[in-house]
Amino acid sequence: MLFVGLGAGTALGALAVSAVLLLQAPVLVPMPIVIPAPPVVIPEPPLPPDLPRLPPIPPDAEAGYGRFACATKPLGAEVWIDGENTGEKTPISVSKAIPLKAGRHWVVFRREGKRSGPHEIEVREGELAKLVGIIIE
Numbered sequence: 001m002l003f004v005g006l007g008a009g010t011a012l013g014a015l016a017v018s019a020v021l022l023l024q025a026p027v028l029v030p031m032p033i034v035i036p037a038p039p040v041v042i043p044e045p046p047l048p049p050d051l052p053r054l055p056p057i058p059p060d061a062e063a064g065y066g067r068f069a070c071a072t073k074p075l076g077a078e079v080w081i082d083g084e085n086t087g088e089k090t091p092i093s094v095s096k097a098i099p100l101k102a103g104r105h106w107v108v109f110r111r112e113g114k115r116s117g118p119h120e121i122e123v124r125e126g127e128l129a130k131l132v133g134i135i136i137e
Contacts, residue, residue: 063125064102065101066100066102066124066125067127068121068123068131069093069097069098069132070131070134071092071131071133072091072109072111072116072134072135073136074111074136075089075091076111077110077111077116078111081106086098090109094128100123105120106118106120107121109136110136119131
């Protein structure tokens with residue numbers, strides 16, 4: 001830029017040149033540094049105490065056991081496992097599940113002269129096998 005009437009050698013001329021240079025220089029504005037917040041971890045709520053819990057496996061039972069629960073229609077059927085009457089009647093809830101050695105088993109339900117089965121179940125160590133909604137005809 002050229003300023004007419006202001007001599008480059010005068011103090012006013014130097015001030016005018018400085019002002020022009022300041023106006024043309026890029027202005028650096030500090031940018032905030034954004035640090036991402038750590039992810040919020042929401043813990044899972046504890047299980048309510050009234051949920052059914054598996055009964056402990058009998059202390060004399062060795063490793064290799066699972067559990068079996070069942071329900072029939074109608075209720076009240078005898079539960080026979082591998083040809084033996086367990087002495088239990090349906091329904092057998094999760095909280096009262098029968099401990100069984102891991103492996104394949106055959107289950108028969110009997111009620112008032114009628115039966116259902118045999119039903120093959122696979123019991124896995126530490127797990128629960130279930131038969132539900134079995135109709136006795």
